[in-house]
Amino acid sequence: MIHPTAIIGCGARIAANVEIGPHSVIGGAVTIADDCVIGANVVIEGEVSIGRGNRIGHGAMIGGEPQDLSFSPTTLSRVEIGERNIIREQCTIHRGTTADSATKIGDENFLMVNAHVGHNCVIGNNVIIANDVLLGGYVTVDDQAFLGGGSVFHQNMRVGRLIIAQGSSAFSKDIPPFVIAAERNYVFGLNAIGLRRAGLSREERDEIKRAFKLIYLSGLNTRQALEKSRESEWTKAAHEFLRFVSDAITKRGICPLKRGAAL
Numbered sequence: 001m002i003h004p005t006a007i008i009g010c011g012a013r014i015a016a017n018v019e020i021g022p023h024s025v026i027g028g029a030v031t032i033a034d035d036c037v038i039g040a041n042v043v044i045e046g047e048v049s050i051g052r053g054n055r056i057g058h059g060a061m062i063g064g065e066p067q068d069l070s071f072s073p074t075t076l077s078r079v080e081i082g083e084r085n086i087i088r089e090q091c092t093i094h095r096g097t098t099a100d101s102a103t104k105i106g107d108e109n110f111l112m113v114n115a116h117v118g119h120n121c122v123i124g125n126n127v128i129i130a131n132d133v134l135l136g137g138y139v140t141v142d143d144q145a146f147l148g149g150g151s152v153f154h155q156n157m158r159v160g161r162l163i164i165a166q167g168s169s170a171f172s173k174d175i176p177p178f179v180i181a182a183e184r185n186y187v188f189g190l191n192a193i194g195l196r197r198a199g200l201s202r203e204e205r206d207e208i209k210r211a212f213k214l215i216y217l218s219g220l221n222t223r224q225a226l227e228k229s230r231e232s233e234w235t236k237a238a239h240e241f242l243r244f245v246s247d248a249i250t251k252r253g254i255c256p257l258k259r260g261a262a263l
């Protein structure tokens with residue numbers, strides 16, 4: 001199961017039923033759980049833990065030093081990867097940039113060819129990251145988001161749950177959950193098809209739409225709209241949307257609505 005040309009560092013912990021392809025290099029501080037498939041020419045270095053059932057494509061690089069001018073090579077940081085992820089060819093996932101910090105990837109995510117996950121990013125579960133997506137350091141991507149090919153995300157921003165981001169877009173402001181985002185820092189409406197596919201009820205979808213209209217279409221500024229939202233009861237999903245906006249306005253702010261776009 002381990003090709004004879006693979007190099008496995010002393011101290012690496014490799015569980016049962018792990019396949020490692022030719023010319024791959026696995027460092028001594030790496031842990032790989034059962035049933036993983038590691039392709040050819042993969043480099044996994046530094047402190048990296050990989051859960052059960054992951055598939056890692058040819059030429060991927062995991063655990064490399066972060067692209068941070070302040071990083072010291074003596075810093076002990078790590079990458080933590082959950083279970084049943086697909087990480088395709090040439091993906092790069094860098095470890096944390098400060099002592100004892102981590103870049104984290106959850107479960108059942110799909111990272112397509114050439115995706116880059118920068119230091120200290122946190123990826124949730126069931127996220128799709130298409131070809132050539134770039135995530136700067138400290139980007140958080142919540143569950144079930146879809147990031148279109150060639151899109152770029154500024155460091156220290158957050159991407160909400162169940163969003164869809166158009167390919168070749170660029171974002172430096174937070175993207176609230178449940179929306180369609182595109183171009184440069186714009187929201188174009190709600191991800192209605194994605195919400196239905198995710199199993200949200202009609203009541204939940206209607207409440208999300210009501211919260212969206214309050215934030216974006218009421219004529220109030222964001223703080224005023226949030227204050228007004230406290231006068232109403234909301235479903236859990238709509239409250240998630242409003243809480244995300246509330247957290248974002250004290251940090252990067254949220255992407256504005258592109259006027260004239262349909263819900």
